[in-house]
Amino acid sequence: TKYSLNKLERIIINDLSEVEILENIKTIKDSVFEQIESQLSRKNSEFKRFLKKYIANIVWFLTKIKLLSETNQKINVSNVAKETHNKSLTSLNQWYKIVKEIVRYLRDTLGFSIRTAHQDPLSLPESSQNSIRCFKTYYKLIKGIDKKGITITYLDIDYKTEIRIHYDGKCLGLGEYCPFNIDHKFLPSLSHHHRLEGYNKIVTEKDYKYIQPNKIISHSFHRALELMQTQIGGLDLTCLNCHSIKHSVRYIFPPIFHFLKSLTLENINENSANIFNETKRLANEFYEQNKERYRITRINTIAKTNIDIKRSIFGFVKKKYVIEYLFGANYTCPICRKANINDHLACFEAHHTNLELFEKIEKIEFGREYERKPVHWLIKNLTIQECIYLCSNCHTMINATIYRDHVLIILQKQKEATFVKTFYKHLYKQIEIQKNIILQWKHQLKDYNLTIPNPLQLIFKKGEALDQKLVCIYNICEVYSKETGKHFFTADVFNYVLNKFHTHFNNYKNQLINTGYIQYIKGKHQFNQKFFELTPKGIKRAKEIIKKKSTEFPEEFNNLISAWKERWLEYLK
Incomplete structure (x- = not known):
């Protein structure tokens, strides 16, 4: 050459x-x-x-x-x-x-x-050509070779009964209805969804093993068709929004869904204690009605499972709070105007609008951070990283640059390609509008003109469990007991007041004794239960914690003490 x-x-x-x-x-x-x-x-x-x-x-x-x-x-x-x-x-x-x-x-x-x-x-590079081939294969799988639709035959769970599913390039949605109106023109936003939940546990035949739908389309059309037909129970065609909602079993649990839908900035700010209690109640209710989903072991206990459920619900609460705080109440996806945070909170994702930032700072993926981080951390870092919120469908369309640039090759219809290009013009225009909003927040943050709220804080944070137990014991022995004159407690009353399982006190007993906060009352026991009392050191330390927490969380701390007292009175009955 x-x-x-x-x-x-x-x-x-x-x-x-x-x-x-x-x-x-x-x-x-x-x-x-x-x-x-x-x-x-x-x-x-x-x-x-x-x-x-x-x-x-x-x-x-x-x-x-x-x-x-x-x-x-x-x-x-x-x-x-x-x-x-x-x-x-x-x-x-x-x-x-x-x-x-x-x-x-x-x-x-x-x-x-x-x-x-x-x-x-x-x-194009080979990787781009492969992406185009995958899109072409997928288009045929959801519209057929003649683009008039395709019917695929599957086997039911008995491996005999045939199930025929017709695909016409449209999302089958939630109960045969897609609230987002997604069809083949939004090809990157469509995906196949296994009808059988827990496929790997139910389907044991070797020739019908579970295959991820996105792996199927990497083959030729005819091979992909063969692989699809091996999926017992069939595959539904859904958009990513409907798909994520179907998989968010905790989110779509009716009591949790309606609780999250009713939340606003105001009632989160004003009723943090109530939200903590309601989240805990909903976690227990969800577990009781979905026990079959969980395998309880010595390590994965019921208590640990309930905590995991509670954290995920709480993550949704914080997610809704930060979106409303930054972008306003009743926020709707600015691209499609169909997904909203009241009805489709599980669909929303943080989109980074400025990738050049990550040459100097580490990019944060916020998916799991809602459960782990406090509200003020989320707001601050979403602002620093210049993030806006989009539904899963629109977020995927932004990232599908190969589809955007080669839509005519993939769909092979000029009219549809023109529609897609018009959609992308609208998409980028709306992103700029939302980006300007987050940049205004960022300027306030840089100029120290932004006081970031931090609701939903735990009164006793991680690592302060012993402080919580000591304050509870102090109230049982020194405050509530004024009415009875009994300045001691048993494991039973302690566990009941804290609403914990019967073994809970044993997890902290030795630590409380070794630190000198409590001690046995020698020679005093009833029905094989030992009696304990606070030491002067324990009383002093408890008063220090109470002073600190009642200053930091005046309303929440009083509500907690009142809730404990109600449980104590219930126990006496």
Whole structure:
């Protein structure tokens, strides 16, 4: 290629006749062959004849490229490859690969500015071509080869009964209805969803093992179709919003869903203690009605499972709070205007609008952080990282740049490609509007004009469990007991007041004794239960904690003490 270009640089192809072009190709071919012939001394004459023809083919290809460049035309590399292909030398696929390497060499090594046609798949990296192939396969799987729809036959759980599912390129939604109105034009936002929940546990036959739907489309259409038919119970076609809602079993549990829907900034700010209590109650209710989902062991106890459920509900509470705080009440996805945080909170994702930031700072993926981090941390870091909120469907469309740039190749209909391009113009316009909002917050943060709220704080944070137990014991022995005169407690009353399992006190007993906060009352026991009392050291430490917590959380702390007293009075009855 390099030798050939040295010769071609001196020629203006556009000024030559076809006969002159062919003559120049022959001359350049001979000249290039002479320069490399010394390296071929051990090769036989048949190989040399083959190589001359191959060089002529490369020169012909370069001549075509040069002619298009001289006339300032965009180059469709795949078309030029077809025109210059010599089937007596190599297959078309092999020639495509060689041509791609030549174009890459011209661009990367020699610095050529080649204006390739926008819809030219051969001018793309291999990874991009694979993505286009996957999109094409997926399009056929949801619309059929004739684009009129496709019916796929599956087997039911008995491996005998046939299930026929018809796909017409539209999301089958939540109960046959998609509130987001997604069809094949939003191809990246569609995905297949197994109808059978817990597929791996139910389906045990070797030939019908679980396959992730996104792995299926990496094959050819016919192979992908075969793999789909091995999925027992069938696959529904859903958009990512509907898919995420279906998988968020805790979110769609009616009592939890209605609780989250009713939340606002005001009632979260004003009723943090009530939200803690309600979250705990909902976690218990969800567990009781979904016990079969959980395998309880010595390690994965019921208490641990309840805590996990409570954290996930609490994560949704914090997620709704930060979205409303930054972008307003009743927030709706700015792109589709169909998903909203009251009805579809599980669908919303943080979108980073400025990737250049992450050359200097670490990018945070916020998915699991709602459960782990406090509200003020979430607001601060969402602001610093210039994040806005979009539904899963629209977020995926933003990231689907291969689909955006090559939609005409994939859908093969100009009208639909125009629709998609119009959608993307709207999408980027709305992102800029939302980005301006988050940048205003960021300027306030930089200028120290932003006081970030921090509701939903735990009175006793992680690592302060012993402080909580000590304060509870103090109230049982020194405050509530004024009415009874009994300045001692048992494990039973302690566990009941804290609403814990019967073994809870044993987890902290030794630590409380070793720190000198409580002690046995010797010679005093009843029904095999030992009696304990606070030590002067324990009383002093409890008073210090109470003073600190009642200052930090005046309302919440009083509510907690009142709730404990109610439990204590219940126990006495």
